[in-house]
Amino acid sequence: MAASPLSDDEVLLQRYRAGSLEAFDELVLRHSRALFSYIRGMVGQQEEAEDLFQDTWARVIRHEASFRGGTVRGWIWRIAKNAVIDRLRRHKPDDSLDRPIREDGLRLGDQIAAAGIPVPDQVAGADIGRRIAACVEKLPRAQREVFLMRTVSDLSFNEIAEILAIPLNTALGRMHYAVVRLREALADEWRER
Amino acid sequence: MSTPDTMDEARLDAVAATWGPAVKAACAGEPSPETRARIRALAEQGLGTRRRRVFFARLRSYRVSAAAAALICATTLLVIRPTERHVPAHPAHPLAALDGILMLAASDDAEVASYPAATRPTRAETVALARRLLEMQGFLDDDAEDIFAL
Numbered sequence: 001m002a003a004s005p006l007s008d009d010e011v012l013l014q015r016y017r018a019g020s021l022e023a024f025d026e027l028v029l030r031h032s033r034a035l036f037s038y039i040r041g042m043v044g045q046q047e048e049a050e051d052l053f054q055d056t057w058a059r060v061i062r063h064e065a066s067f068r069g070g071t072v073r074g075w076i077w078r079i080a081k082n083a084v085i086d087r088l089r090r091h092k093p094d095d096s097l098d099r100p101i102r103e104d105g106l107r108l109g110d111q112i113a114a115a116g117i118p119v120p121d122q123v124a125g126a127d128i129g130r131r132i133a134a135c136v137e138k139l140p141r142a143q144r145e146v147f148l149m150r151t152v153s154d155l156s157f158n159e160i161a162e163i164l165a166i167p168l169n170t171a172l173g174r175m176h177y178a179v180v181r182l183r184e185a186l187a188d189e190w191r192e193r
Numbered sequence: 194m195s196t197p198d199t200m201d202e203a204r205l206d207a208v209a210a211t212w213g214p215a216v217k218a219a220c221a222g223e224p225s226p227e228t229r230a231r232i233r234a235l236a237e238q239g240l241g242t243r244r245r246r247v248f249f250a251r252l253r254s255y256r257v258s259a260a261a262a263a264l265i266c267a268t269t270l271l272v273i274r275p276t277e278r279h280v281p282a283h284p285a286h287p288l289a290a291l292d293g294i295l296m297l298a299a300s301d302d303a304e305v306a307s308y309p310a311a312t313r314p315t316r317a318e319t320v321a322l323a324r325r326l327l328e329m330q331g332f333l334d335d336d337a338e339d340i341f342a343l
Contacts, residue, residue, distance in 0.1 A: 016236070017243065025234040037221040057232045061239035108225065109276040132219035132333045150209045157202055168202075179212075193275050 017064060028057060031073065034153040035080055041148040042084045044137050052087055070162065077155065078163045080122040081145065088141070135185040143178035146171050183191035202314065291337060 009030070035056065040049035044113035059079045067075050136144060145164065149155045155163070159169040252259075314322075320341055327333040 016240075019244070021233070021236055021240060025233060028232055028236075029216055032229075033221060033223055036224050037217065040222045041220040041286060046222065049222065053224045054231055054235075055226050058235050061235050062328075064239070064243075128215070129219040132216060136216065136220060147216075148220065151213045153222055154213070157205070172202055172205055175209070179205070179208055182212075 005118060006123060007071065011174065013064065013067065013072055024061075031076060033183070035076065037152040038148045039080055041136060041152055042141075043087065051078070052083050055083050059083065059121070071159070073155070073161050074163050077153065077159075081163060106142040116162045130166065132182075135182050138185070139178050139181060143181070147178040147182075150175055159173075230262065292342065295323070295340070 004105075005006050009027060010026040011031075012023045016027065036049060039052045039056070042044065045050060056076070056079050060076055065080070090178050137145065139147060146160055149160045149163070150157065157168060157171050157175070161168045164171065324333065324337075324341060327337050
């Protein structure tokens with residue numbers, strides 16, 4: 001039987017193993033936004049997300065020889081998930097989106113909602129963005145994990161189940177409950193089209 | 194266990210597709226250039242570590258041959274190394290010295306005809322010379338006397 005063709009990620013990882021730094025840069029760039037958004041959604045703070053993002057790639061570099069099966073993307077997200085869990089276990093979050101970070105009353109949630117949105121939308125949707133971020137942050141960790149992986153990182157439910165080492169139905173169930181909670185929390189501001 | 198229709202994968206996919214853009218807008222972000230630079234530096238270090246690991250892994254596969262070669266080289270060097278000639282601090286064995294004197298005495302019998310008559314030693318002179326040499330070296334003993342008596 002012919003071997004299955006390598007995915008782009010696997011090709012990049014092999015090129016890195018062969019000594020190409022550019023290949024690694026490209027791998028980081030490909031997953032940068034989706035991975036960072038997932039991590040930040042999990043920990044809620046930009047600075048901590050930066051640390052964890054770096055830690056994730058450091059682990060990828062350190063353990064690149066251990067990648068053998070599955071998809072590179074799933075492997076990277078599994079590493080990120082473990083890094084996030086390690087961090088959350090070490091210290092429970094002591095911050096809140098409602099905490100004022102400036103004397104004029106600007107809250108942490110305002111900052112989080114503002115990142116990555118074009119300016120006109122940011123003005124119009126600042127409030128809804130803040131509400132969504134706050135509601136996502138309040139989801140139980142297991143539900144938040146699945147919800148962010150599916151919506152922000154665009155992973156399939158099969159990939160999510162594999163990364164989290166849970167049955168597919170469990171992943172679907174967590175997503176379902178996350179959506180129910182968010183619908184309830186955001187009923188007034190935001191409705192599905 | 195019954196599966197409610199809301200848990201249907203396709204339905205949840207559709208929900209994710211609908212909510213995705215708004216959630217991304219609310220939660221998405223990018224790492225800073227400094228973080229990217231640090232990751233690049235880590236990747237560079239990782240490459241160096243990987244190269245060293247590969248080198249030592251290759252070296253390990255040759256370690257039996259290398260050890261055998263080293264052992265052979267060391268043994269060869271020990272065997273062929275130049276040593277200083279042993280110079281005894283004490284006089285030669287009396288019998289060795291006696292051999293030399295006897296050879297000198299025997300030379301008296303060899304080709305004496307070719308010697309000029311004036312320089313030709315007599316047997317008595319040769320024996321006397323040998324006896325004197327042995328005496329000077331302290332080797333004149335009963336054995337030597339026996340030999341001279343032959």
